[in-house]
Amino acid sequence: MAALRVAYLGPPGTFSEEAALLCELTAPGALAPYPTIADAWEAALGGAADLALLPAENSLEGSVGATLDLLVHRGGLRIRREVALPVRHQLLAREGSALGAITRVVSHPQALAQCAGFLRARLPGAVVEAASSTAEAARVAAGRDGVAALASRAAAARYGLSVLAADVQDGDDNTTRFVVVGREEEPPTGRDRTSIAFTLDRDRPGGLHEVLGELAARAINLSKIESRPTRKALGHYVFFVDFEGHAADPGAAAALEGVRARAHALWQLGSYPRAT
Secondary structure, three states: OOOOOEEEEOOOOOHHHHHHHHOOOOOHHHEEEEOOHHHHHHHHHHOOOOEEEEEEEEOOOEEOHHHHHHHHHHOOOEEEEEEEEEOOOEEEEOOOOOHHHOOEEEEOHHHHHHOHHHHHHHOOOOEEEEOOOHHHHHHHHHOOOOEEEEEOHHHHHHHOOEEEEOOOOOOOOOEEEEEEEEOOOOOOOOOEEEEEEEEOOOOOOOHHHHHHHHHHOOOOOEEEEEEEEOOOOOOOEEEEEEEEOOOOOHHHHHHHHHHHHHOOEEEEEEEEEOOO
């Protein structure tokens, strides 16, 4: 695939930027930062970018709801790639700052959650403040004494910050899965994953078992299942399922037809090469 313009959650220095470069879909000069996940989505949907790279799931904090909601409720784009990025958070502050002088910690809500144990243990009195991204948090910390950011070493270099504490995430295996979305479909590669979402008739007993049975009957291996509210009524859910294989594979295609017949609504979110 030739280099493409890829929208991502900016500004420069975010983990999203690192993941975008790992995709090898584009040159660094073709990356386009956007202030929110939704803005990056809209850039790809509207043609300002060819693709958008979005955080989808973290090994400590679970799925990123904003991305899942866009896949179903906004639509128009399919998952074309996934990237798994090890995430190492650094506590950053202005040159000469001391840990004991930090009164406020700023970062993206996911980063704050991934470092909650460290913050409780080492900065129990600090005020925690949400930012739109880890790089935006670093930019804020660069302009204010007594403020630290949870961000990457790349952000430290970009904004001239010092590392007060290194690798402060609450787990050595902290990894974020990103997805690349675009308008086109990916052809089968033989090492694919398919993502779907569906809703059920609320009053039908055993509906979820019946839908999943369509996959089990064809020996299709599920790698993830979870639910999110439909955003329409309490007690109504969208189920998200990932399974091994491509939607064009005969067994998967038959299973999807079975799912479609048993579900109230079905969204095929994309088939794409599994992350290595």
